[in-house]
Amino acid sequence: MCGIVGLFLKNEKLEPDLGRHLSRMLASMSARGPDSAGIAIYGAGSVERIKLTLRITDASSDGDLATGLEAELGAPVDLVRRSNHVVLGIPGDRQSEALAWLHQHYAGVHLVSAGSRMEIYKEVGRPEQVAGQFKLSEMRGTHGIGHTRMATESAVTTDGAHPFSTGADQCLVHNGSLSNHNAVRRNLKREGLVFETENDSEVAAGYLTWRMRGGDSLREALTSSIDALDGFFTFVVGTRDGFAVLRDPIACKPAVMAESDDYVAFGSEFRALAVLPGIEDARVFEPEPATVYAWERR
């Protein structure tokens, strides 16, 4: 199964409540994916800085980590811990140096995502538990995507939880299963992409990253994926300023959307949208098969 929720705000007055809404939406999709859950949140940020979301279980050395990395980079570093994830803010052009230093000094550090605005949190466990663990309801931002996973194609691990991110500020969640992911992964590896799991959904994320790197818009990248990716899928994709939805040509996996002047929302079932303010007056519709729906922040 798996459940997906997504919320893209048009009205900035709702931004302080993004996490609260997403957290309720995620909990409503618990029955569709009780194995693990994850959230991508697009919050505050600037182009000069990059946020690295890392999984570092041991909190005791956070102080040393920040001071050590500041000394290494010769620049200020911000550190925010949420449970076993840490978000580091560093100068935008110093990512590879910072990661090299981290891997050298902290065994077991794992990069979850990188981006000027995006942070990703994911963990095994029931979705409402995962949302509580990271205090999702306190997060603010412009858009966010969440996923509740019932694993079918690979193991129930934190790395196998969605969202997957294969490029800065890019993330993808997937309900379904791809049948040609091994072949596509091989081709993408030849193009220089790096994959961390054997998961089919990570390949879909990588494919879109590769297309966008080549100059495609999010809409164009998704359109080309209809032919390139074989299998069942409903994708919800986030970029720094964009939000998009695509279903496979026979629309195997469920999807329902709502749009109003205030927001665009996605849910695997209407139950996920029923918790939103003003849903009575939103236009509720089912996205068509093999049709890309994309929104961009102005």
Next chain:
Amino acid sequence: MPSFDLEQQTVRELNQALHGAAPDSNDTLWEVANSDGKHAIAAGADAAVEIDIRGHVGYYCAGMNKRASVRIHGNAGTGVAENMMSGVVHVMGDVSQSAGATGHGGLLIVEGDAAARCGISMKGIDIVVKGSIGAMSAFMGQAGNLVVLGDAGDALGDSIYEAKIFVRGRVKSLGADCIEKPMAEDDRARLAELLSRAGIEDARPDGFRMYGSARRLYHFHVDNIASY
């Protein structure tokens, strides 16, 4: 008048009350509030009652319905009125995929659009969709009528048996073994009756085209292998 608020009560409580309704009860008008996309609302009703559901519903609403008249004042999720035996299910909004799937009887009326696989494996149900229907509709339909005022998606009536499809708009493509057929007098009469029962006054049967089985795939024949 029995009234259920699904914010305070469970779907199971509603359905058990419906299943336990006495045949001679005067409580013939049921009201359901705060449906909020919950699943299996009013599934398995078997009583001559009217049920008004205020809001959107989730999966399998009014599934297996017998005799009841169910009005959904919103959209319906997957499999609304699936396996309906008799009665009427009337959806004021749109319906998701597999609406009326495997239905044996009764009438399903959809004011809006229906997604993919509307009337899949229908076995005698009548379905009237005032908007358009998605791909693979009436797949393997065995009996009953599917009436569409708007357009139909790809592979309409794929592998159809003896169900009949009437479409007023455009058909994107026909599925295997589904062909257009000339409308006989009794087809026209059946269509007119269904349109009238669905409250449609401005549509004439002559404005529709009828589709049904070419009857080439009923029995396996190796020459037809490419069509399966």
